[in-house]
Amino acid sequence: MLAVICPVSSAMSQDDRRGMPARVALDRVAAKHGTAVIENIVEMKGRRGQSQPREWWIVVRDERSRSRLRTMWVGDVRATDEGENKEFYPKLLPLGFIAEGKLKIDSPAAFNLLIREATAARIGFDSVDYKLRSKEFSDEPVWSLTAKDVRGNVVGKVILSGFDGRVYRTVWYYRQAGGYLKIVDSAIDAPGRPEVPRKPAVPRKPDRDQTGSRADSVPEFTPGPDDPGTEQAEIEAIDPE
Secondary structure (H helix, E strand, O other): OOOOOOOOOHHHHHHHOOOOOHHHHHHHHHHHHOHHHHOEEEEEEEEEEOOOOOEEEEEEEOOOOOOOEEEEEEEOOEEEEEEEOOOOOOOOOOOOOEEHHHOOOOHHHHHHHHHHHHHHHOOOOOEEEEEEEEOOOOOOEEEEEEEEOOOOOEEEEEEEEOOOOOEEEEEEEEEOHHHOEEEEEHHHHOOOOOOOOOOOOEOOOOOEOOOOOEOOOOOEOOOOOOOOOOOOOOOOOOOOO
């Protein structure tokens, strides 16, 4: 039987006062290094947030550097330039470049959505790792929130839009007696999609039989357009340990 822990504890609330929302971190970078620096964000990470992390690592596009990317660090009241980023090109391509103006869902709002989903799934957690990156082939932001227990085990993950808060995917890990791990992935366990409506039937012109009378014809049904599909969100491989 899973013991459900309240996601928000008093300790978490105390740590939250020392945490830093993503928007505050971006504003500090812009204030020190100029607003142009944060116009194209490759990635933004914060670890062990309760509910917000105390520091952020931000990778931005930089046309002047040989790697085309630069890393910024923000913590406390400082925002420092960590130099060229060499974690991406050539071994790893950025998914895209976030248009800073499209980041409408700040990290506290993303955290509240995580609480909502975790409560519905009856999952408790102790800390949160944040990752912001773009939706593939676009400039729209996507939040990836990884929830962990007090031992640092991953207990769940929520992928949501940083533009409108839409939840793309949830993955939960239920650890039970005997080491059994039950995985609930919304990409697998979500209800089936509703049937795509068909276009109205268009009756064909009745054919004449050999006697010259009009034969009853079956209306021809034309299938509707294919389901355009849902926007996919990348989810990294999660090590449950």
